[in-house]
Amino acid sequence: MGMHCxxxxxxxxxxxxxxxxxxxxxxxxxxxxxxxxxxxVFYPNLQRIRVVDAEGKVGRKWVCTKCIRSGTVQRxxxxxxxxxxxx
Numbered sequence: 001m002g003m004h005c006x007x008x009x010x011x012x013x014x015x016x017x018x019x020x021x022x023x024x025x026x027x028x029x030x031x032x033x034x035x036x037x038x039x040x041v042f043y044p045n046l047q048r049i050r051v052v053d054a055e056g057k058v059g060r061k062w063v064c065t066k067c068i069r070s071g072t073v074q075r076x077x078x079x080x081x082x083x084x085x086x087x
Contacts, residue, residue: 003043003044003046003062004044004062005044005046005062005063005064005067006051006061006062006063007061007063007064007067007072007073008064008066008067008072010044010064010066011044012041012042012043012044013041013042014039014040014041014042015039015040015041015042016037016038016039016040017037017038017039017040018034018036018037019034019035019036019037019038020032020033020034020035021033021035044064045064045065045066046062046063046064046065047062047063047064047065047068048060048061048062048063049061049063049068049073049075050075050076051063051073051074051075051076052074052075052076058076
């Protein structure tokens, strides 16, 4: 599938980029005017991370940073470092 979050299905959205000209009013000008608009695409911030799914299997998925930070994604537990047995 295309670029989308595997948790919340966030995907690229289309919007406009506006070009301005002129001096702002608060700086003493007559105001900023829009001189042109062009289409652009807003992409989600996706990261490829290791995720534990519902069955407990660990795999790599594309997940947006909002899902990572909010805790909707369960990360696998890190293994303890190797330690020798004390005799």
